[in-house]
Amino acid sequence: MTDRVTLTAVGTCFPDREIPVAEVLDDHGLSAAQQRVFQRVHGLDRMRLDPRTDLFDLLLPAARGALAAAADPERVRYVVHAHAVQQVTPADTDAAQVLADRLGLAHADAFAVVQHNCAQALTAMDLAGDLLRAEGTEGDHALVVAGERVFTPLIQLDYGLGQVLADGAAACLLTLGGAGDTIRAHAVHTDTGPPDDGRQTGDVAVHHLADTMRRAVAEAGLTLDDIDLVLPHNVNRTFWRQAAKALGVPVDRIFLENIARYSHCFSADPLINYQTLDDGGRLRPGGNYLLAAVGVGGSYAATVVTRPAQSRPPQPRPAEGNRP
Numbered sequence: 001m002t003d004r005v006t007l008t009a010v011g012t013c014f015p016d017r018e019i020p021v022a023e024v025l026d027d028h029g030l031s032a033a034q035q036r037v038f039q040r041v042h043g044l045d046r047m048r049l050d051p052r053t054d055l056f057d058l059l060l061p062a063a064r065g066a067l068a069a070a071a072d073p074e075r076v077r078y079v080v081h082a083h084a085v086q087q088v089t090p091a092d093t094d095a096a097q098v099l100a101d102r103l104g105l106a107h108a109d110a111f112a113v114v115q116h117n118c119a120q121a122l123t124a125m126d127l128a129g130d131l132l133r134a135e136g137t138e139g140d141h142a143l144v145v146a147g148e149r150v151f152t153p154l155i156q157l158d159y160g161l162g163q164v165l166a167d168g169a170a171a172c173l174l175t176l177g178g179a180g181d182t183i184r185a186h187a188v189h190t191d192t193g194p195p196d197d198g199r200q201t202g203d204v205a206v207h208h209l210a211d212t213m214r215r216a217v218a219e220a221g222l223t224l225d226d227i228d229l230v231l232p233h234n235v236n237r238t239f240w241r242q243a244a245k246a247l248g249v250p251v252d253r254i255f256l257e258n259i260a261r262y263s264h265c266f267s268a269d270p271l272i273n274y275q276t277l278d279d280g281g282r283l284r285p286g287g288n289y290l291l292a293a294v295g296v297g298g299s300y301a302a303t304v305v306t307r308p309a310q311s312r313p314p315q316p317r318p319a320e321g322n323r324p
């Protein structure tokens with residue numbers, strides 16, 4: 001019985017409507033000087049945002065993109081909806097069950113995970129992998145769907161953190177003993193210390209994230225020198241420059257291109273970045289990649305994946321869905 005879990009496929013989806021981040025900042029009443037901080041210092045530029053988009057308009061195409069790689073959908077044992085905001089649907093709607101039903105996966109156990117905020121997708125992958133090892137047989141799958149909509153201005157902007165939330169979703173298909181990229185290790189940390197002032201909290205966040213990333217790399221039997229690229233959450237460029245310094249790695253080994261392209265899409269960012277690189281043929285055979293994210297409130301997660309030494313055949317893609 002194998003205990004190796006692979007990242008078999010990823011799907012993503014965004015609204016068609018693209019707007020300048022400056023438009024959102026202006027709507028929030030930020031001055032021209034404050035807007036320049038987001039654009040010139042934090043590196044934000046464009047984002048996807050459409051108030052007419054339904055939650056499932058985002059989640060379903062992303063999920064179908066990942067699910068297309070399953071040879072037998074009947075072997076999907078778990079559908080996991082990872083979301084950062086506590087409530088993403090009315091109380092009488094179970095989003096995970098709706099996903100399972102609409103995807104033809106009513107036989108699967110469907111549930112949501114929350115509490116880790118924007119680190120939630122990576123912690124959900126860890127949980128789904130543990131479930132496959134404990135209860136699955138070789139070839140069984142788990143589908144993790146990460147995404148939510150910016151449904152209120154109250155959750156969209158945090159000036160102190162330098163983040164602007166956008167619409168976007170990602171999903172990944174995990175397989176027990178599959179042929180995809182091997183998930184080598186996970187590491188998580190939850191900061192239970194008292195809140196502090198903004199500067200110190202920022203320093204603490206960088207410290208805990210760097211420590212979590214190092215632990216994931218060590219548990220994978222690697223060193224940071226073995227990591228080809230870090231695939232981060234897209235909070236802003238400033239934070240990741242600080243994290244690169246704390247890690248002792250060049251900032252160009254952190255994939256930051258999508259910050260200007262999409263801004264921050266809750267917990268879906270590391271998977272969005274993975275898919276951007278995969279679609280561009282930028283994940284090399286035998287390469288090691290470190291996915292990392294921070295959730296507001298003190299949640300940190302990191303995941304190491306290794307691409308097989310032999311290139312994978314292209315994964316099937318559905319016709320629907322606005323992909324990067």
